[in-house]
Amino acid sequence: GENVEQHPSTLSVQEGDSAVIKCTYSDSASNYFPWYKQELGKRPQLIIDIRSNVGEKKDQRIAVTLNKTAKHFSLHITETQPEDSAVYFCAANRLTDKLIFGTGTRLQVFP
């Protein structure tokens, strides 16, 4: 079955710097790759997703890139702000199958 690895487990950056979180997946048939943000004590919320027919997607300060050959995808946050501090989860699946989540990255943005 699908396995998703996520790195790093923790990431500390200075406000205004960029943050990059990387994930690799094992099932080459996976075609949907969402990223969720979970603030302390809150529910996970989708922030961006990408499908396998696209190599990059951007939404304001966040972007996701996908390399299907290497089976990895990354989340890029530019101009980080303290409110970006949260746990970020990547996930992967085939569209009609269960989502497999990565182990999470705790991002801390210091003012």
Place this chain on the structure above:
Amino acid sequence: DTAVSQTPKYLVTQMGNDKSIKCEQNLGHDTMYWYKQDSKKFLKIMFSYNNKELIINETVPNRFSPKSPDKAHLNLHINSLELGDSAVYFCASSHLNKGHEQYFGPGTRLTVT
């Protein structure tokens, strides 16, 4: 206006008890899920129902029994609670063949003493 709601938000109970968590979604989705998030924040799927039919049943002790009375509701009943069941349980819903974005409920923090 709540999209996915869960009750209760907190549940403190003793080992050996039986408890239920309820979930409701008003998004018109056809698929609902239960996830367990442990103390290390790992999010692991437990069950999924599509149009009231069980479609995902992970390796979960049979003390856990989901029930979906209709497409908008998915409940989780847990028998003979154990210390290791302490976690946050999230319900989620999605439209299986349209976009697949999963909307999560606020979570139920279960503490077994």
